[in-house]
Amino acid sequence: DAGVTQSPTHLIKTRGQQVTLRCSPKSGHDTVSWYQQALGQGPQFIFQYYEEEERQRGNFPDRFSGHQFPNYSSELNVNALLLGDSALYLCASSLGTGVYEQYFGPGTRLTVT
Amino acid sequence: AQTVTQSQPEMSVQEAETVTLSCTYDTSESDYYLFWYKQPPSRQMILVIRQEAYKQQNATENRFSVNFQKAAKSFSLKISDSQLGDAAMYFCALGTDKLIFGTGTRLQVFP
Numbered sequence: 001d002a003g004v005t006q007s008p009t010h011l012i013k014t015r016g017q018q019v020t021l022r023c024s025p026k027s028g029h030d031t032v033s034w035y036q037q038a039l040g041q042g043p044q045f046i047f048q049y050y051e052e053e054e055r056q057r058g059n060f061p062d063r064f065s066g067h068q069f070p071n072y073s074s075e076l077n078v079n080a081l082l083l084g085d086s087a088l089y090l091c092a093s094s095l096g097t098g099v100y101e102q103y104f105g106p107g108t109r110l111t112v113t
Numbered sequence: 114a115q116t117v118t119q120s121q122p123e124m125s126v127q128e129a130e131t132v133t134l135s136c137t138y139d140t141s142e143s144d145y146y147l148f149w150y151k152q153p154p155s156r157q158m159i160l161v162i163r164q165e166a167y168k169q170q171n172a173t174e175n176r177f178s179v180n181f182q183k184a185a186k187s188f189s190l191k192i193s194d195s196q197l198g199d200a201a202m203y204f205c206a207l208g209t210d211k212l213i214f215g216t217g218t219r220l221q222v223f224p
Binding site: 033 | 117157210213
């Protein structure tokens with residue numbers, strides 16, 4: 001049973017560029033949540049997708065957007081990259097929108113130069 | 114505002130000894146969960162233990178147990194019989210409609 005997978009593992013982008021990160025949820029899960037973890041910090045909630053719609057959003061600008069596909073996989077898009085967007089981006093999946101049991105993926109390390 | 118505070122940036126413990134990691138939180142919600150997650154160098158967050166706020170009994174998972182003090186809004190993690198594999202970052206998290214994490218405690222385990 002595959003757990004949560006994320007791609008790519010690492011990514012280097014230049015300021016102003018756009019990036020897309022991908023997440024496949026654990027088998028049987030229908031909800032995907034995205035988190036940003038800056039160096040030395042705890043993860044911060046970006047948004048959550050369920051039934052192909054954004055259900056909740058944290059305190060992140062509109063440059064951060066997402067999508068969920070019919071197979072429950074999800075993408076995180078960040079436009080107009082800033083140096084401060086450099087972080088580990090974690091995806092977590094769950095069955096339903098609750099926080100009771102979220103399974104995390106290994107993350108994508110984004111470096112903006 | 115909902116917050117989670119971990120006041121110990123680093124802790125260390127001898128193998129086979131016991132260590133306690135501290136966490137305080139703040140929320141106005143009456144229905145919530147509290148979690149401890151472990152993040153090893155592989156980066157993947159692993160759920161260690163979970164506590165439902167409505168339960169008075171402290172959660173226990175093998176060598177891991179919590180001390181949940183609801184009135185004090187305190188949620189500490191005790192690791193007994195520490196093992197080298199316990200070395201990692203530990204994050205306390207508050208769960209309402211989303212997870213809110215603290216800044217983490219780095220645990221070192223010495224042989």
